[in-house]
Amino acid sequence: MNFIRNAWYVACWSAEVKVGAMFNRRLLDEPIVFFRKQDGAAVALQDRCPHRFIPLHLGTIRGDRIECGYHGLQFDCSGSCVKNPHGDGKIPAAAKVRSYPLQDKHGMLWIWMGDGDGSTTQIPDYSMIEPDSGYLTSTGGYIHIKANYELMAENLLDLSHITYLHDGLLGSPEQAGADQVVKDHGTEIHCNRWMPDISVPGVFDMLYKRDGKKVDMWTNMRWLPPSCFVLDSGVRKAGLAEREDHGWYYGVHILTPEGPLTTHYHFAAALPLGTSLTPEEAAKFAEMRRYAFQEQDKPILDAQQAAIGNNNFWDMKPVLLSIDAGPVRMRRSLERMLLAEQKQKEDATK
Ligand code: FES
Ligand SMILES: [Fe+2]
Known part of the structure; x- marks a missing residue:
């Protein structure tokens, strides 16, 4: 099924996503993992490691990064792989996951899963x-x-x-x-x-x-x-x-x-x-x-x-x-x- 993508959707209540912990939820048929950085800002990443497709929420939070629980690739808040603990440590160009724009508004976390960053689309007034x-x-x-x-x-x-x-x-x-x-x-x-x-x-x-x-x-x-x-x-x-x-x-x-x-x-x-x-x-x-x-x-x-x-x-x-x-x-x-x-x-x- 196709979903309307160019819209702000509520992912969860803001309080459900905490610093140092992961929260995962499927939205528009895509797996997403959420966490808060040390400064409290919320992050949403595609919840699937590009190496062997393990859900990232089964891994570990390391500061503002997620470490995959299977072979340890680390991803930053933009979804880029920033650490490969294996071999010469080179990071393949394809080693990244999608990151999604979020807004913390009216006690809810709103996610944009469409084109661009959603900045020209209003969140409903709640x-x-x-x-x-x-x-x-x-x-x-x-x-x-x-x-x-x-x-x-x-x-x-x-x-x-x-x-x-x-x-x-x-x-x-x-x-x-x-x-x-x-x-x-x-x-x-x-x-x-x-x-x-x-x-x-x-x-x-x-x-x-x-x-x-x-x-x-x-x-x-x-x-x-x-x-x-x-x-x-x-x-x-x-x-x-x-x-x-x-x-x-x-x-x-x-x-x-x-x-x-x-x-x-x-x-x-x-x-x-x-x-x-x-x-x-x-x-x-x-x-x-x-x-x-x-x-x-x-x-x-x-x-x-x-x-x-x-x-x-x-x-x-x-x-x-x-x-x-x-x-x-x-x-x-x-x-x-x-x-x-x-x-x-x-x-x-x-
Ligand atoms: S499946 Fe994530 S590092 Fe291998
Ligand atoms: Fe009803």
Whole structure:
């Protein structure tokens, strides 16, 4: 499978990569090893020794270098072999691995695996989850999904499933048939659902003490191509014209393809400062979200991919419903992005 490469992808939470230790992860179907230099700057290298293809993360960190665990070649942060302990010590020109541009931003490590260094492409703004953002942030989480990232992206963009899959927790029965508006905003797609006069879903009842009373609820999801999402979701007293100073939050949802059939899923949440939560309630909020994503979304997505197998999604002729407007538009947009990248590559090699 071809992936969109000219994009910043989240590799992991920044705190997962430490000085003097290696962290490895497959991204866009390539093995990558991460570590931090003595000065704290993060490094990402192709995780495959060019000698006999051993994963470099099985080796040893030597200062700001990695020493391969098999025959001891050493690689610096640029991926160049800088020490060959054998024979006359000459270093073959091909003894190097790819190094990838990284940015430490919003508590996450972002990797560029495309052409150039990514300096002209923006990282999506997730400043709301930084410690000094002016929001209360809910602990970030990570889930490994055994499904292609486009299936997971559909799950996030079209939230009609919350009525069924997350009933009582994130959704409630009267949400079915909600007004759903899909709009293009430049390269983004926004999928907004408005659900007036519904029973309050559990998470909002717990957060905002609605005592089970009816509310108006919205879920406004933004897709930032290729695989980042920001959700603005909340409730207010039924019939009230303006949102209250609390009663809502931002949901952060970020996908990175691991390979064609698996996805790294990072998530977090940011609540406005007006939200008064005891530590127990804050923990409960985090746990409700973890439960919804890990115990409800993940099994559905894993089963969906298992059912589809290696078949092409469109070849299977999926039935289309009104709720698919956003997901279909997103899939078409991804196809166009992929074609544009391929054309760019072909033009460059002419
Ligand atoms: S496999 Fe890495 S040095 Fe031989
Ligand atoms: Fe879900």
